[in-house]
Amino acid sequence: MSVPSENIPTTCKALVQEGKEIVLKETPTPSVGENEVLVRVRAIGLNPIDVNTYRFFPTEGAYIGCDFTGEVVKLGPNLKVDLKVGDKVSATIVGNSVGGRGAFAQYAKTFSDIVWKIPEGTLSFEQAVATASPLNAAFQALYGAKELGLTQHFDSAPSEGTKNTWVFVYGGSSGVGQFAIQLAKLSGYKVVTVASPRNHEFLKSLGADAVFDYRDPDMVKKVKDVAGNNISHVLDAIAGNDTQLTAVKVLAEHKPGKVVAVLPLAEGIQDVRKDVQVAVVNIFCSYGFGYAGLGPDDDARRVLSAFLQKVPELVKDGKLKCIPVKKFEGGLEKVVSDGFEYIASGKVSAEKVVFTV
Ligand SMILES: NC(=O)c1ccc[n+]([C@@H]2O[C@H](COP(=O)([O-])OP(=O)(O)OC[C@H]3O[C@@H](n4cnc5c(N)ncnc54)[C@H](OP(=O)(O)O)[C@@H]3O)[C@@H](O)[C@H]2O)c1
Structure with missing residues (x-):
C-alpha cells in the first residue's frame, strides 16, 4: 500500500x-x-x-x-x-x-x-x-578496478580467456559469497568455493563448478587440483587472518594473482607473495563515503550504479537468485x-x- x-x-x-x-x-x-x-x-x-x-x-x-x-x-x-x-x-x-x-x-x-x-x-x-549490501559487495569485489578487476559479461558472450579463468570464493554460502558465485558464473568464469557440506548442493545450484568443505584438512589441495592449479583470482568473503592466508595459498604459483578481502587485511598478508595483489573491498566507498582508511570512489559508484540498473532484468529473467x-x-x-x-x-x-x- x-x-x-x-x-x-x-x-x-x-x-x-x-x-x-x-x-x-x-x-x-x-x-x-x-x-x-x-x-x-x-x-x-x-x-x-x-x-x-x-x-x-x-x-x-x-x-x-x-x-x-x-x-x-x-x-x-x-x-x-x-x-x-x-x-x-x-x-x-x-x-x-x-x-x-x-x-x-x-x-x-x-x-x-x-x-x-x-x-x-x-x-x-x-x-x-x-x-542489497551482499550483492553490491560481491559486484564491487569481482569487477571493481581496484579489486579483482574481472570483466562483466552480463550482456555479452564471455571470451575464451574468461571461460578458462578460475575464481575461488572463500565462504560461498555467505551472502556475499552467494552473489559472487552467481555473478562470476553469469560472466562465464569458472568458480570453486568452500562451505559446510550441508550447503554444497545449494551452491552448485547457484552455479559453482566445485564445492569443498573449509574444515577439510586437505581443502587447499582439493581446491587447487580441481582448478588444475590455475586459480588467478580469489574473493575472500570471510576474511579472517587464516582465510586470507589460505586465499593466497590456493593461487597458482606460476603466475601473478589477485585477492580481495571483505574485511581489513591481515598483517603481513601483502608480503606472503610479491606477485599477488591484495586489496580490500568496501561498498561504502562506492556509495561516495570514505571508510576505514579508504576514500570515496566516484568511479566505483558509477560502475555500481550502471550495474544496479541491470539488476531488475537479471531478477526478472531468474538469472539472479x-x-x-x-x-x-x-x-x-x-x-x-x-x-x-x-x-x-x-x-x-x-x-x-x-x-x-
Ligand atoms: N567490505 C564490504 O563492503 C562488505 C560488505 C558486505 C559484507 N561485508 C563483510 O563480509 C562478510 C560476510 O558478510 P555476509 O553478510 O555475506 O555474511 P553471512 O552471510 O552472515 O555469513 C555467514 C556464512 O559464513 C560462512 N562461514 C563462516 N565462517 C566460515 C569460514 N571459516 N569459512 C567459510 N565460510 C564460513 C557460513 O558458512 P557455512 O554455514 O556454510 O559454514 C555462513 O553461511 C562479513 O564480515 C561482512 O561484514 C563486507
Whole structure:
C-alpha cells in the first residue's frame, strides 16, 4: 500500500544508538536533498556490520542499519536515476554512523543511483532486501578496478580467456559469497568455493563448478587440483587472518594473482607473495563515503550504479537468485533482541536475517 506524499508524517520510528543500547524512538522523518529519495520502509535486512558496530564500536546517536526495501514516497531534486513515487526499490545506506540516517526505521532515505527497482511480480520486499549490501559487495569485489578487476559479461558472450579463468570464493554460502558465485558464473568464469557440506548442493545450484568443505584438512589441495592449479583470482568473503592466508595459498604459483578481502587485511598478508595483489573491498566507498582508511570512489559508484540498473532484468529473467530468507517476527522492536542475537550467536548459514517493517 503506497503512502501519498502529503501523508508522510513529520516523525517516524527509528532504531538509534543510546549509550550501550539501541532504542526504538520517534525521530524526525528524513528530509530529502540532492539526488536523494525517501522510502516508506517495508523490510530490512541485517548485516554483520550492524551487529558488530553495535557490539564493539557503538556510536552515540547513530541511526542503525544499512539495507532496506520499500516504496519511494518522495523525490529530491536532480535525481541521477529515473525513479517515481510508488516505485518499489531495494536500497542501501551507510548506517550505524552519526550524521546520516539508518535503514532500520519506518522511513529511510538514500541516493537514487544506488537503488534498484524491484520488478512487479518477482521478489517480495523481504527477498529483495536480502539482495542489497551482499550483492553490491560481491559486484564491487569481482569487477571493481581496484579489486579483482574481472570483466562483466552480463550482456555479452564471455571470451575464451574468461571461460578458462578460475575464481575461488572463500565462504560461498555467505551472502556475499552467494552473489559472487552467481555473478562470476553469469560472466562465464569458472568458480570453486568452500562451505559446510550441508550447503554444497545449494551452491552448485547457484552455479559453482566445485564445492569443498573449509574444515577439510586437505581443502587447499582439493581446491587447487580441481582448478588444475590455475586459480588467478580469489574473493575472500570471510576474511579472517587464516582465510586470507589460505586465499593466497590456493593461487597458482606460476603466475601473478589477485585477492580481495571483505574485511581489513591481515598483517603481513601483502608480503606472503610479491606477485599477488591484495586489496580490500568496501561498498561504502562506492556509495561516495570514505571508510576505514579508504576514500570515496566516484568511479566505483558509477560502475555500481550502471550495474544496479541491470539488476531488475537479471531478477526478472531468474538469472539472479536472492539469498534464502530467515524472517523474524516482531518488526523493529525485535531487531536487536532476536535478529542481532541470532547473528551474534553464529547461527547464520546460507541465509539472510530479515524483518518486515
Ligand atoms: N567490505 C564490504 O563492503 C562488505 C560488505 C558486505 C559484507 N561485508 C563483510 O563480509 C562478510 C560476510 O558478510 P555476509 O553478510 O555475506 O555474511 P553471512 O552471510 O552472515 O555469513 C555467514 C556464512 O559464513 C560462512 N562461514 C563462516 N565462517 C566460515 C569460514 N571459516 N569459512 C567459510 N565460510 C564460513 C557460513 O558458512 P557455512 O554455514 O556454510 O559454514 C555462513 O553461511 C562479513 O564480515 C561482512 O561484514 C563486507
